[in-house]
Each structure stands twice: as structure tokens, then as C-alpha cells.
Amino acid sequence: MSVLSVLDPAVTVAHAVVSAIAHVLPTALAIVLFVLAVRLCLHPLARAAARGEKARSKLAPKVAELNKKHRNSPEKAREALAELYRKEQVSPFAGCLPMLVQIPFFSVMYRLFTTPNDLLDHTLFGVPLGLHVGNAHGAGQFAVFGLLYAGLAAVGYVNYRRARRAAAAAQTTPQPGAALLPYLSFASVLFAVLVPVAAGLYLLTTSVWSASERAWLYRGTNQAPAAALAL
Template identity: 60%
Template sequence: MSVFTLLDPVVGLAHDAVAALAAHLPTALAIVLFTVAVRLLLHPLARSAARGERVRVRLAPQLAELGRRHEGRPERLREATAELYRREGGSPFAGCLPMLAQLPFFTVMYRLFTTPNDLLGATLFGVPLGLHPGSAHSGPELALFAAVFAALTALGWLGFRRARRTVAAQPGPAAPGAGIAPYLSYGTALFAVVLPLAGALYLLTTTAWTLAERAWLQRGTDPTAGAGATPTTAGLTTTGSTTTGATTAGARKARPRRTESTKSRSLTARKASTARGTRKARRTRKAKA
């Protein structure tokens, strides 16, 4: 018995849900709506991941400082990193939650679209949902698959751009494999090649949702915000126009210099005034004499 067969009861429930929608709507639209409904259920995890990502970006300068401080001592670095995340209420694994939560759903949908069933007999613009790209021969079939793959590639490009900016913004040396990570955004388009049209439609829907959801959750924030941050001994940073401990400390050091300069000018002015008064008094005494 394969691992996939263990999911058959859940696959049956997914089939019934899509079939219920397909009784009133086109099957392709039913697949889209079912995918959106599941992603809505997973949205709280995405929000938690977005909060964790903001914490990670905010802590990036301090993490870089810990890396330099504990270089060559991986055990001590892990302890210090864990303590920093615990103190700030974050987790280095927060961003993995939505992906891990989607794996069972993705597996169920893969099983649903690769096992012969009545849903795959429906059509989209005259093309069967169970048709694989390699079996497409007519003009409408090729055109539809070309449109789907073009959309998936465009979404992959958007994800690639965002991932590359995020990797470039990381302080310190890049992690192993960081240069390859942005290119994984194109993996969805490549995987769609082995799926029927229904599976590609699911991938298109869930990928578009992921990009839109991420953009909405991270609105008003800059993924490169941590790039120009400067760590200080107190763990405070100065980023862009946001001034924190480093600038405050510099201001405290600058104030005494400005005060000494002011005192010097005042003393010089008093001496000059005294000298003028002395000369005037001498001229007055001479005039009386």
C-alpha cells in the first residue's frame, strides 16, 4: 500500500466538495473557488509567518553581529540566536508554516487530479481538464496550455524578483544556496508540465494567491529594510531615515563639543569687552589730568 492511498478518504472529501460546486458552476471555476477557500483557511498561518518575517528582518543586524561575535562557535551561536528570538517573540522557522501547512493540501489535490474521476472529464474552453500538455495537439489545446504556462512563468518572475531582493538585503555573508533560492520560484511552472490541465489550474490559482497575500501582508514594509542597518553594542540600528540608538549616542557625544565651543566664544567676547573697558578708562584718566 502506497502512502498516497492513505489520503484516499481526504481525497474523496475534496472530490465531493469540488463536485458540489461543479453542480452549479463550471468545473474549472469550482476548482478555483475550492482552492481559494482552502487558502482562506490557511490565511491565519500566513499572517503569523508575515509577523515572523518582520521580526527576522528587524533582527537581521543583531543576528549578523552575533555571527561575528561567535564565529567558530556554532553551539554558542545557536544558543544566542535562540535567546534573541525568544526575547523578541519571534521564531526563525515562522516563515515555513504556510508552506508546511500546504503540503497535505497539495498532496490531496495532486492525488485528485492524477487519479481518473468524473471531474477530469469536464472542459475549459473545450479542452478537457484531464488533458496533459504532452497530449495537446489541436490549436485551442496548445493555445490554452501556452496561456496557462505563460501566466505561471509571469508569477514565477514576480516571485523571483522579490526573493532576489530579499536575499540581497541580508547582512553579512550569504547563506549556502542563497543564490539559487530565488530561481525556485520558477519551479511551479516546471512542475505544471507533468500535471493535467486541472492541476495546472490549481497551481496557477494557489501561486497567484500566495503572491497577492504576501504583498498585502507586507504592504508598507521594505524587504530590503535591513540592508543598510548598522548594529551597535546595544543592539540598536539606524536604517534609512529611521534614527535609533546609534544616532542618539552620536548626538550625546556632539553636544559637549558644541558646548565647549560656545563657552570659548563667550570667554573671548568677555575678554575683548574687558580690554575695551580698560582702554576707555585710561583715556578718561588722561583727559582729566
């Protein structure tokens, strides 16, 4: 059984929920409200991930010191790090599990807004929600895509600035390829070009939520999430 088939029941339920909302509100607005509701339900997991990342960040100087001290003895380094995490009651993987648990939810929403279904027959400002930019024609349709891309680019810029500030505050030895990481903030713009309007609307909504959520959870610090799910 494939992963896609396992997600089918969840996609069906999600479709039913969005359809129910769309009976009283425009479908595009129903999509936005559904995504916001899902992200609100997942917020406790995001909080747990933030706590884990902050705990690991706090221990980072000690971890670096132990690695340097035992750089010629990997076995002693592992033992020392294990003792440090045990003493501080912090898991080296703290924050990772809550993030991984969210992946199925994002996968369900992505499938719902990219797989052909009756929801995508509705429109946003007269543009079909199932339309891809490659099939667009007329100023009106391109304007809708332009607004979606502009919104994603704006959120990407906010995330980019935060990532740059976090990197500067860390003042650690740059790792290979680290300089390119902040630019991944704009990946959603490139991805949006490949998906229909409905998925673009989903990406914009969830990206705005993620940026706002990170700003709140990491307020007062220069730390940025090591891996942020925005899809």
C-alpha cells in the same frame, strides 16, 4: 499505511465538494473557486508564518553579531542565541510550523487534480481537464496550455522580481547557490508541463493567490518569504 492512503478520505471529501459546485457551475470554474476557498481558510496560517519570518528577520543582525562574536566557540554561540530568542520571545523556528501545517492541504488538492477521476472528464474551452500537453493536438488545445503556462510565467516573474529586490535590500554576504534562488519562482511553469490541465489550472490559481497574499503580508518591506508554498 502509506501517506497516500491516509489522504484518501480527505481527497474523497474534496472531490465531493468540487462535484457539488460543478453541478451549478462549469467544472473548471468550480476548481478555481474550490482552490480559492481553501487558500482563504489557510490564510490565518500564512499570516502567522509571515509574523514569524518578520520577527526572525528583525533579529537577523543581532544573530549575525553573536555568531561573529562567538565564532570560535560554538557552545557559547548556541547559549547566546538561545538567550537572545528567549529575551525577545521569538522562536528560531517561528513561521515554520504554520507553513508545514499547510502541506497536507496542498497534497490533497494536488492528488485531486492529477489522479484520474470523473472531474477530469470535463473540459476547459473544449480541452479535457485530464489532458496532458504531450497528448494535445490542434491549435485550440495547445492554446489552452499556452495560456496556462503564460499565466504561470507571469506570476513567476513577479515573484522573481520581488526575490531579487529582497536579496539586494538584505546586502548580506552571498551564500553558495543563493543567486539561483530567485529563479525557483519559475519552477511552477516547468512542473505544469508534467501535469494535466486541471492541475495546471490549480497551479495558476494558487500561484496567483500566493503572490497576492505575499504582496499584502509583506507590504511596505523588502522582505520575501524564506519558503513560500504555492502548490
